[in-house]
Every structure is written in structure tokens, then in C-alpha cells.
Amino acid sequence: MSARLLAVSALSALPTLALVACLDDGLDTSAGEVREGTAEAVGLLRFLNGPLADLETLDVAAGLDARAARNIVAHVRGADGDLGTPDDDLLDSVAELDAIPQVGPATIAKLVAYVDSIGGVPRIEVEGVRMTEAEARAIVAAANGATLVELDDAAALDARAARGLVDTRPHADVYAVARVAYVGTAALEKLRVWAPGWSPPEGATCVPALRAGMRACVEVQVADGATTDEAVATCTDGEALGPVFDAICAGPLGAPFCGGSFEAFFTTYVPPCAVDLAYELMPLCTSDADCGGAPLRCWGRPGDESTAFGVCKDIRSVPGEGNPCSVTRACGPNLVCAGLTVWDAGICVGTWMADAFVMDVPQLVPAGAGLTSSSTAIVHGLATVPIDILVDVDVRGADPRRLRITLVSPAGDRGLIWDGASGGSVIPSRIRPGAPGIPSDDAVNGAWKLEVTTIGAGTAGTLHGWSVYIVSQWD
Numbered sequence: 001m002s003a004r005l006l007a008v009s010a011l012s013a014l015p016t017l018a019l020v021a022c023l024d025d026g027l028d029t030s031a032g033e034v035r036e037g038t039a040e041a042v043g044l045l046r047f048l049n050g051p052l053a054d055l056e057t058l059d060v061a062a063g064l065d066a067r068a069a070r071n072i073v074a075h076v077r078g079a080d081g082d083l084g085t086p087d088d089d090l091l092d093s094v095a096e097l098d099a100i101p102q103v104g105p106a107t108i109a110k111l112v113a114y115v116d117s118i119g120g121v122p123r124i125e126v127e128g129v130r131m132t133e134a135e136a137r138a139i140v141a142a143a144n145g146a147t148l149v150e151l152d153d154a155a156a157l158d159a160r161a162a163r164g165l166v167d168t169r170p171h172a173d174v175y176a177v178a179r180v181a182y183v184g185t186a187a188l189e190k191l192r193v194w195a196p197g198w199s200p201p202e203g204a205t206c207v208p209a210l211r212a213g214m215r216a217c218v219e220v221q222v223a224d225g226a227t228t229d230e231a232v233a234t235c236t237d238g239e240a241l242g243p244v245f246d247a248i249c250a251g252p253l254g255a256p257f258c259g260g261s262f263e264a265f266f267t268t269y270v271p272p273c274a275v276d277l278a279y280e281l282m283p284l285c286t287s288d289a290d291c292g293g294a295p296l297r298c299w300g301r302p303g304d305e306s307t308a309f310g311v312c313k314d315i316r317s318v319p320g321e322g323n324p325c326s327v328t329r330a331c332g333p334n335l336v337c338a339g340l341t342v343w344d345a346g347i348c349v350g351t352w353m354a355d356a357f358v359m360d361v362p363q364l365v366p367a368g369a370g371l372t373s374s375s376t377a378i379v380h381g382l383a384t385v386p387i388d389i390l391v392d393v394d395v396r397g398a399d400p401r402r403l404r405i406t407l408v409s410p411a412g413d414r415g416l417i418w419d420g421a422s423g424g425s426v427i428p429s430r431i432r433p434g435a436p437g438i439p440s441d442d443a444v445n446g447a448w449k450l451e452v453t454t455i456g457a458g459t460a461g462t463l464h465g466w467s468v469y470i471v472s473q474w475d
Helices: 003-012 039-048 055-061 066-077 094-098 105-117 133-145 148-154 159-167 174-178 185-197 208-223 228-235 238-250 262-281
Strands: 124-126 129-131 297-299 310-313 335-338 346-350 354-359 363-365 372-379 385-396 403-408 414-419 434-436 446-454 461-473
Touching (some): 039 094, 039 105, 039 129, 124 133, 124 174, 129 133, 208 262, 228 262, 238 262, 335 461, 346 461, 363 372, 372 461, 385 403, 385 414
Antiparallel strands (some): 297 310, 335 346, 363 461, 372 446, 403 414, 403 446, 414 434
16 A cells, blocks of 8 residues: 555545533543543643643643643643653553543544644554654755754754665655654654754745646656556656756746755755645545545546546535525535535535645746736645635736736636736735636646737736636536
8 A cells, every 4th residue: 555545545535433411521530522532632641742732722722621620730740730740640541631620522622623623633544653644844944954864863863864864865755754764663752752843944945836847747747647646756866856857947937956066955845845745645646545545436537637636525425415505694514605606695505625735936027018927736635616706816026007817717717817908907815707708517627828928028927827716516
């Protein structure tokens, strides 16, 4: 099973809980409501044993009875109220928590719900180490960016593990980290604790154009028959990144790494982009097998071959789908009101049918008149046809009054977003495409283009980025 599939499976397969409400929380001592060793139990104990679980958080944010909150803090932190001192008594089990006065199933249920709401339930498991999605991201970031000394000394890894992580960079995901020699359960647990506090060196952020170049490389590899993991390994290698480096630095906008050495580019700028790319690809798929089985399906692969990927989604109908809705009549859970940009009243559709797609790679807006700059965002994972389409555009440097901006659907239909000749000097947000328009029977999944045309000469600018929010439906 691929690393990406394991990650998707871990995030979608949630353990079953039997949380029993109890009116008198101080008397019930049964610890069976949250099974010991589950992701919920591990996350709960880690939270209560950590610095975030102070009296105010437990009492106010988690909504516990004040007596239960005081008793938990007193048990864990001791008489001095501080963590890390000799009188601490950290919780080893849910049973130990349940034995604290005023704590019972209802309190534990509230705590589990709160820990889940802050992303504290560790639903990813690698080499026996449970971790949250945030901890997994932090591990990959540190494995890609921390110095050898930091990994060896600050993280307290075996010297061979630290050297292996540095020598095999970049790492696409936490499973790639775990495959490095001498990185096993002990090393991953040390990284899980240490990595969230590590900060990358200043300036070591992902350049969108680099991430896009790596993604384009992956698309080519997958289209040629490679697995996603194989494609990522190929496209984060120095040989594949050479042409990407050259293309970016030959372009009109360049990048911070242009003018420097390729070695500095590879060691400083590639690792954070490898992390971003891994998480961008995580929910994507080329077949249902990538999604780990029902109810997830690989859905929304475009017919225009703009991408090899669909998205792992649960496309089953939910109660209330098809019901009428409006600005004053909301849909129920897991539903969104579709059609409000078209009609006074809409219909409820599953939330999976709506999404925003962002293109954050800057494009030059030329100074000369009659020139067009084009930028493409790939839409996938939606239903079949669009119903609501809203566009946000971020243009900098160029006078909006000399620009015409058009959205082009995968079928080639065109909707006017902005006409500077009549629109004024400020481009508004959340624009619905105008005439000639994009029909509601267009295919929604595929390459959507934004064209910025200069209708008058002036100062060159930048299309810094744009996004399209689409609510789709079945045709």
C-alpha cells in the first residue's frame, strides 16, 4: 500500500466510540466508554499531560464542570500547579483519569470532543507511533529542513538516523521519513515531540512556481504509468529539478533562488516545496484502490486530460439533499445551498460538490496593449456541471482600468470577469462571470483559465494569484 493511501486511510477510518452520557459525573468510575489505546484515548492523555490543558482551557474552552477541571489540573500538575516539577502525576490511562473525583463519562466525552476539535486526535500511525496530521507535517518539515546538529543534538536522534535524514532529502511525506535507515519507532516518537517546536530558517518557504513545476513533473510521470510515490521520488530529485530551476529563472518574474547556486536552491527551497507537494497530492487518486475502499471513491477525473488525478471523496447522498434553500433557509449538516448566484432560491447539495481552487503562481501582466497573460487552475473532484461560479483576482502594479479579465471553462466557454473600460479602478471580490457566459451544462472538472488582456498600454504588473469557487451539481 502506498504512503499516500496509508495517509488517506488513516484520516478517514475513525475508531468507534461509545460515549455514554451521565448526569452525576462525580460518581461513575467506569472507564469503558473510551477504549484504552485508541487514537482518541492517546490524544486525550497527551493533551491533559501537556501545557495546553490549564484550568482556564478545561473550564472555559472545553466546557468542563469547574470542579472536574480543578481536580484534573491538580492531579496532573501537583500542588505547585506547574508541569515538569517533581510533584507532577501524569495520566497513564483513561481509567486513571476516570478515577479523578468529579470526572466520569460525560466529562471524558467533552474532553474527547474538545481534543478532536483542536486537531489533537492522532489518527495517523507510522511504525507504531500515533501522530496528528499537524505533527506529521512538522516531522516532514524538520526532517527536510533541520540541520544535522539539530537532528542529532536537539532532537536527540541516533547520529546515523540524523545523517540518513540529511543525506536522503527531500522527504515527500512522513512515510518517506520512516523509510530512512535507523529511523524507527524511537526516532519517530522523538521527532513527534520535538519537531512541532522547530522553526525553519528565515526565507526557507516554498516558492509557488517551484511547487507548480514539481507538480507538473508528477503529472507527466503518472500519465506515463508511474505510481504517485514513484513520481514524487523522481520529481524531487536534483536531475528532474534542474529544468524547473532553469525555466523559472529564465522567466520574467524569476524567484528568490535565481542568481544563487543550484546547491543552495536544492537544500533550502526544495524541501519546503516537497512537503507542500506531498500534502497537495495526499487526497488525490488515480483509481478507487488509492482511496482505501468504500465509502471513498476516486471521483472527478477531468475528461480533458488536464490532470491524471481525481479526488478521494464520499459521494453518497445525505439526508436533505435536493431540498429547497435560500439566504434565510439554510441546508442541514453536510449540505450547501447551490444556485443562489443564479436564482432567488437554491437547492441543497452535498458539501463535497463545492470547493475553491487556487492558482498562486504569479504571472506577468504585460505593459503593452493587446497582450494576454493566461493562468490555469485545475478543477477536479466535483460533480459533473457547474451551478455557482465566483472568482477572486489579485492583480498588483497594473491599473485595473486598462485590463479585461475573462474566465474560460474547460469547454472553451467564456465569462467576463472584469472590463476596465467600464468597471472603474478597483476590481471587486467574488465576481460572477458575465456575458457571453458559461453554460450550466459545461463539464465542471478540467482546466479553467483566467485570461488577463491589456486593453491599453501602461505599467507592467503581476497577476499575483486568483481563485475560483464552484458549486456543482449532477447534469
